Amino acid sequence: MKKICIIGAGYAGxxxxEQLAKNPAFHITLIDKNPYHYMQTEAYGYIAGRFDISDIAIDLEGYxxxxxxxxxxxxxxxxxxDPEQKTIQLSDMSLHYDYAVIAVGGMTNFFSFIKxxxxxxxxxxNIERAFEFRQAFEKRIYLKLEEKKLNRKGDLHIAIAGAGLSGVEIAAEMAHMLQSYHKILSQKSMQLKISLIDAAGTILPGMDPYIIKNTEKRLRELGVEILTEAFIKEITHREILFQDETTLSFDFVIYTAGIKGALFVQELATEKNRLNQIIPDDYLRLQNYPDIYAIxxxxxxxxxxxxxxxxxAQIAEKSAEYVAKNIIRIESKESIQPFHASVDGVFVALGGHYAIGVLFKVIKVKGYSAYMLKKIITRFYRLGLELKVNAGYKKRI
Ligand SMILES: Cc1cc2nc3c(=O)[nH]c(=O)nc-3n(C[C@H](O)[C@H](O)[C@H](O)COP(=O)(O)OP(=O)(O)OC[C@H]3O[C@@H](n4cnc5c(N)ncnc54)[C@H](O)[C@@H]3O)c2cc1C
Structure with a gap:
């Protein structure tokens, strides 16, 4: 029986x-430092208080x-x-593999030039940080409800550094949620403000112009202040300092300005880019180590x-499917083709029942229909995981 170790139980892992387990000739060991799978694509809803923790976490043991x-x-x-010995060193044990699949994801890239x-x-x-933010934020709302003093001006200002997909989704969902808080707290004249900041000339840099234009419109309607070409120099306890010497005061800053490869990658003796990501060969294998894949x-x-x-998540899953199929083909002595990645579409959740999406570069949707499409994609993804967890639970009782 071939031993396959998958390091990381995210979207890719x-x-x-799922693909490899179909083959009874493989034994697969899934390794993760956490006991749960974190559905990061839904984090915006959890942070804003719309989703529960059960909407973003799946128990891996049960799964x-x-x-x-x-x-x-x-x-x-x-x-x-250790590619020579074909072993993976874990905290308390080491595992031998015939194939290893590295799927450790990324971590927040706190830029050293932003003090x-x-x-x-x-x-x-990670869930821990998202949970901490949500608690701190809810405490502020509660204190306001209790008419306790908040900050200097009695208002609440959230700054989001980074206007990529995650920053935009969080800004929109929080703005939407704050509108409903405002209804409860309006008597107490709470000023709620969200600023979305990016150094690029636009939000969602690199995305389809249809998405950029309509997302900007939606964010402005939700009252989000958009600051582009805004270069952050320093962040202090209560203030953001920009390179042009202007400042912005805040209660919370959510940092979504970029990611880099996870710490595990740092220790790997292989080719990496400036974001600490593995540079694999055309078959997503580590250079010189054809039995180790990176996805x-x-x-x-x-x-x-x-x-x-x-x-x-879309590319993570595509790369995973490709690698799983390759391992199966190699074991069946079949030839393999290089990986050709392409993006099928992008959906951006923009607060409440509203989203904007582009599918296959030509189908453009916005509003409730786009929201429903995004919801269906997420629902299907989650349903697959839930079915496995339920099956795992039934086996134990
Ligand atoms: C707020 C937010 C919104 C997003 N929205 C979207 C979206 O709408 N659409 C989209 O396609 N993408 C979105 N993304 C991006 C998407 O979540 C990532 O691209 C996706 O999670 C990548 O999957 P992955 O499996 O490579 O890594 P991850 O999902 O990050 O999983 C990596 C796993 O490896 C584990 N791990 C790490 N190091 C170790 C170690 N040393 N030992 C053991 N385990 C380890 C981690 O615990 C984790 O479980 C969003 C991201 C965020 C943060």
Whole structure:
């Protein structure tokens, strides 16, 4: 039986597992430092208080139990990989592999040139930070309700540094939620403000102009202040300082200005880019190590024109499917083709029952219909996970 170790149970790791587990000739060990799968694409709703923790987390033990006997889940942190010995060192044990799939994702890239970005901001790349922010934010709302003094002016100002997909979705959902809070708190004349900041000349840099234009319109309707070409120099306890010497005071800063490859990648002796992502070969294998694959956010993945694709769950899943199929083909002594990544579409959730999307570059939708399409995609994804968790639960009782 071939031993396959998948490091990381994110979008990429789980999709690879689903494909590989179908083959009874494989034993797959899924490794994650957390006991849950974090649905980051839904984090905007959790942060804003619309979704519960059960909407963004899936128990990995139960999920793995839902497969046949050829799947094992190990909740441990992977520390290093020895390609010569074909072993992975975990916190408390080491595992041998025939194939290893690295799917450790990314982490928030706190830029060293922005002083204070790590100390004074909230990231959203892990549940712990998202939970901390949500608690702190809800406490503020509660204090206001109790008519306790908030800050100097008695208002509430949230700044979001980074107007990519995650920053935009969080800004829109928070603005939408704040509108409903405002209805409760209006008597207390609370001023609620959200500023979305980016150094680029536009929000959602690199995305379809239809999405950019309509997202901007929607954000403005929700009362979000958009600051583009705004270069942050420093973040202090209560203020953002820009390079042009202007300042912006805040109660919370959510930092979504970029990601880099997870820490595990740092220790790997392989080619990496400036964002600490693995540069794999055309088959998503580590250079010189054909039995180790890199998928998802921790890998630099290019499209057919050679342009690096932004890290998304969609590309993570596509790269996982491709690698799983390759392993199956190699074991069946079949030939393999290079990976050709392409983006099918993008949907941006923009507060409440509103979204904007472009599918296959030509189908453009906005409003409730786009929201429903996005919802259906997420629902299907989640349903697959829930079915496995339920099956795993039934096996134990
Ligand atoms: C707020 C937000 C909104 C987003 N919205 C969208 C969207 O609408 N559409 C979209 O396509 N994408 C979206 N994304 C991006 C998407 O979530 C990522 O591209 C996706 O999560 C990448 O999947 P992955 O499997 O590569 O990594 P991840 O999902 O990050 O998973 C990596 C896993 O590896 C584990 N891990 C890391 N290091 C170790 C270690 N040393 N040992 C063991 N385990 C380890 C982690 O615990 C984690 O479970 C959004 C991201 C955020 C933050």
């Amino acid at each position: 789980l999709r690879a597992l 793995a139990n839902g497969f046949e006997e050829n799947v094992t889940f190990v909740k441990q942190k992977a520390l290093s990989i 204070g970005s790590r100390e004074f901001t909230q990231g959203v790349k 998802g956010d921790c890998a630099e993945i290019k499209d057919q024109n050679g342009d690096i694709l932004p890290p998304t």
